Amino acid sequence: MSTSAASEHGARTRGRPRDPALRERILEAAATLAMTSGVELGFERIAQEAGASRTTLYRWWDSPEELLLDAMLERTRWSLDHDSEGTAAARLRAQVYDAVEILSAPDTGKPLRALAAGALTNEKVRSAFNKHWLGPRREVAARILSDGMIRGEFRQDLDVEAVIDALFSPIYHRLLLTRMPMGRTYAATLWDLVGPGLRPD
Numbered sequence: 001m002s003t004s005a006a007s008e009h010g011a012r013t014r015g016r017p018r019d020p021a022l023r024e025r026i027l028e029a030a031a032t033l034a035m036t037s038g039v040e041l042g043f044e045r046i047a048q049e050a051g052a053s054r055t056t057l058y059r060w061w062d063s064p065e066e067l068l069l070d071a072m073l074e075r076t077r078w079s080l081d082h083d084s085e086g087t088a089a090a091r092l093r094a095q096v097y098d099a100v101e102i103l104s105a106p107d108t109g110k111p112l113r114a115l116a117a118g119a120l121t122n123e124k125v126r127s128a129f130n131k132h133w134l135g136p137r138r139e140v141a142a143r144i145l146s147d148g149m150i151r152g153e154f155r156q157d158l159d160v161e162a163v164i165d166a167l168f169s170p171i172y173h174r175l176l177l178t179r180m181p182m183g184r185t186y187a188a189t190l191w192d193l194v195g196p197g198l199r200p201d
Helices: 003-009 021-036 043-050 054-060 064-075 088-104 108-120 123-149 160-178 183-198
Strands: none
Touching: 003 123, 021 043, 021 054, 021 108, 021 123, 043 054, 054 088, 054 160, 064 108, 064 123, 064 160, 088 123, 088 183, 108 123, 108 160, 160 183
């Protein structure tokens, strides 16, 4: 991942440097609580579960929602590793499959659905969701698309942002609105609909 992507979803740097072990413990506590108790969590509950002070959480994150999004990102960091090897088409297709897997899995899908729903009505949550979840993923997809265009795998006239919307917005539509089933078959359908349109004539 690029330095800019890492800075978007990484920790804030104010105050003394973070203790990596404590940060990991806090993120794990937040992820576990979100899965078992929902996302309506305050810093106090998360701090108690992690054995940390509320002051630490306030110093490292702007809001409980931002902390939870970092926790979800930590659990799914593997899904951002699609921008180094293989064809651009294979890497982009894998990202679509991973998005469907993450958003349909109980331990990540339920918290992310609640956070995404909150982003529709709460500006702070929307900003955190874009910065700490959508932003890093869109950056990886954009880099893959740009690489494919440079290599000649994809058309030179692609609207990168529109392609990303076409591939991933339907997943969030099902997650938030229709609640229709998602799985590998659905991921394959999305790719089969959009993927061929990326290739040169």
